[in-house]
Amino acid sequence: xxxxxxxxxxxxxxAALLRFCVASTGPxxxxxxxxxxxxxxxxxxxxxxxxxNLKGWLLTIAHHKALDLHRARARHAVPVAEPEPPGxxxxxxxxxxxxxxxxxxxxxxxxxxxxxxxVGDLSHREIxxxxxxxxxxxxRSLSDGLAKLRQDWVPA
Amino acid sequence: MTSSDPLTAALAAPIExxxxxxxxxxxxxxAHAEGAVDVTYAEVDSxxxxxxxxxxxxxxxxxxxxxxNGGTDAVLDHLSIRVSPRIVEAPRDLDDVRRQLxxxxxxxRRAFDLPVDLSLAAxxxxxxxxxxxxxxxxxxxxxRDVAAKAGNEKAVRAAGNACSANPVPIVVPCHRVLRTxxxxxxxxxxxxxxxxxxxxxxxxxx
Numbered sequence: 596x597x598x599x600x601x602x603x604x605x606x607x608x609x610a611a612l613l614r615f616c617v618a619s620t621g622p623x624x625x626x627x628x629x630x631x632x633x634x635x636x637x638x639x640x641x642x643x644x645x646x647x648n649l650k651g652w653l654l655t656i657a658h659h660k661a662l663d664l665h666r667a668r669a670r671h672a673v674p675v676a677e678p679e680p681p682g683x684x685x686x687x688x689x690x691x692x693x694x695x696x697x698x699x700x701x702x703x704x705x706x707x708x709x710x711x712x713x714v715g716d717l718s719h720r721e722i723x724x725x726x727x728x729x730x731x732x733x734x735r736s737l738s739d740g741l742a743k744l745r746q747d748w749v750p751a
Numbered sequence: 752m753t754s755s756d757p758l759t760a761a762l763a764a765p766i767e768x769x770x771x772x773x774x775x776x777x778x779x780x781x782a783h784a785e786g787a788v789d790v791t792y793a794e795v796d797s798x799x800x801x802x803x804x805x806x807x808x809x810x811x812x813x814x815x816x817x818x819x820n821g822g823t824d825a826v827l828d829h830l831s832i833r834v835s836p837r838i839v840e841a842p843r844d845l846d847d848v849r850r851q852l853x854x855x856x857x858x859x860r861r862a863f864d865l866p867v868d869l870s871l872a873a874x875x876x877x878x879x880x881x882x883x884x885x886x887x888x889x890x891x892x893x894x895r896d897v898a899a900k901a902g903n904e905k906a907v908r909a910a911g912n913a914c915s916a917n918p919v920p921i922v923v924p925c926h927r928v929l930r931t932x933x934x935x936x937x938x939x940x941x942x943x944x945x946x947x948x949x950x951x952x953x954x955x956x957x
Contacts, residue, residue, distance in 0.1 A: 600827040602792075604838070605779070610771045626774055633778035635788035637837050657834065688812035694761050713762040741758070750757040 598646055601637060608650045612657055615714045619661040620704060621695055628664055632657040654715045655725040658707050665703065697747040704728070705740030712737055779839040788833035792843035794823065798856050799921075799944050804848045805830055805838070810866030811848060814919045816940035833871055837847050852921070856951070861888035863922045871918035878902060878911035886927045893931045915939050921948065 612632065617625040635656050643652065698706055704726055711722045723733035782788050790812065792805035803826050805813040809885045815826045830838055844895060854860035862878065869877045869883070882900035886892050892900075898910040914925040920939050926948040935956075938945035946956055 597828070600790075600831040600838040602790075602827065603824075604841050605775050610768075610773045611764060613764075613765050613771050613774050617766065626777065629774050630778040630781050633775075634782045634785055634787050636784045637839075640836055676791055691761055691764075698762075709762070713759045716763075721796050730887075744758060748758065749762065 598640065598643065599649075601640055604628060604636075604649050604653065605633070608653055611650065611715055612653055614661070615654055615657050615710055616618075616661065618695065618698060618714045620664050622650070624664055628657065628660045642701055648721060649694045650715070650719070651717055651721040652719060656720075657709065660723050662703055662713065662716035668747050691751065693751065694744075694748050696743050699741060701740050704732075704736040705743065708733055709740040709744065765849055769838050779841060783839070783841065783844070788829055788837050788839050789843075791841035791844040792827065792830075793837060793840065793842040793849070794841060795845065795849050795852060797852055799940065800948060803827075804845045804850075804852075806845060806848070807834065807868045807870070809868035809870070811919055811922060812868040812871060814848075814922055815922070816944070819940045828914040831872075855921070858951070860919050865922060867919055869918070869923075870915060872913070875901060875903070875906065876913040876916060879910050880905075880917060880923050881924075883914070883917075883928060884923045886924055888924075889954075891927045891949075891954070894928055894936065895931055897928055911936065924948075927952075 597623055613625065613629050616632065620628050632653065636653055639656075643689045645652075673724040674718040698709070701709065705736070707726050708722055712719075717725065719730050721736055722737065726733055727738065729734070757828075769938065779788065783791065790805050791806055792803060792813075794817070795802040795804050799816065800819075801817040803813065803815045803817050803820075803823055805815075805919075813830060817823055817826070820826050826909075827838060828848040846903065850864060851860060851863050855863070859888075869880055872880055878901035879897055882897040883892075886902070894907045895904060897913075898904050898906040901910070910928070914928055915937060916922055917925045919941055920926070926938060926945045928936065935942055935945055949956055
């Protein structure tokens with residue numbers, strides 16, 4: 596199957612992709628993670644074999660870039676536990692600080708599962724592919740993550 | 752996960768379209784700077800109707816009459832298959848093309864100073880187009896002339912086909928190629944566009 600021009604992927608999926616980056620890394624780093632995702636996707640695009648789920652493919656790359664960032668943050672942890680300033684940053688939608696703090700506190704697979712499902716709108720099977728796990732494990736990560744979020748987050 | 756669930760509704764809160772567009776622009780500019788983009792394009796207006804201009808690292812690879820080539824999507828699909836799928840919209844990258852076209856249509860420019868990438872044309876077609884590129888503003892040539900210049904004066908039909916397959920009309924001026932008797936012949940964007948271009952260049956037509 597021929598590959599659509601890359602711009603079409605951006606037209607169709609950039610909003611979900613950016614939302615996913617903001618949700619998984621916070622408004623400050625989201626732009627950079629989004630850029631790295633787009634660059635990595637463009638580099639890989641000519642060799643991509645399956646073009647039937649391009650949104651899932653893009654979000655999988657974004658998920659890995661977000662994991663890289665979380666690992667880097669853990670390595671360079673600053674003593675002050677003040678993750679991200681709240682509010683309106685760089686044109687992004689106002690961020691519910693308490694929610695993103697709760698999301699930030701989830702274990703990586705749960706965070707990935709919750710955000711791929713509710714920000715990226717992926718199916719359970721697509722989430723499993725992105726996380727590199729079975730569908731059953733993806734469902735478990737999703738329900739555990741949601742349960743923990745419901746515990747930790749109270750709507751403003 | 753109904754939208755009435757405040758948790759999932761908060762997670763799915765949308766981002767302003769402007770913020771998405773800005774992020775996309777920054778990301779594609781960075782990708783382009785890092786060599787991960789092969790084709791950039793922009794929609795360009797002209798007195799002959801809407802155009803789509805696309806360029807590679809080599810030069811202008813496509814200038815399409817959008818109303819005559821199936822629109823932007825069809826032109827991009829073709830580029831994706833024939834050149835590379837690593838295509839992004841980048842209006843600034845086509846600024847010089849837009850500016851020179853404006854000058855040309857305003858009568859302030861007689862020759863384009865733009866590198867051209869003829870990779871959408873193969874073999875003899877490419878040689879024909881190179882011969883056409885050498886026809887100066889205000890002059891015309893016959894299909895037989897350009898066939899001869901490309902190395903085969905009998906290939907008159909091939910010369911006609913090369914004109915209709917010209918990936919960069921206006922800039923490679925296939926409108927300056929006429930029938931041997933002086934008849935207009937065809938044009939890739941419709942013959943009325945050919946007439947307008949020739950009039951713009953000072954031809955007394957009909």
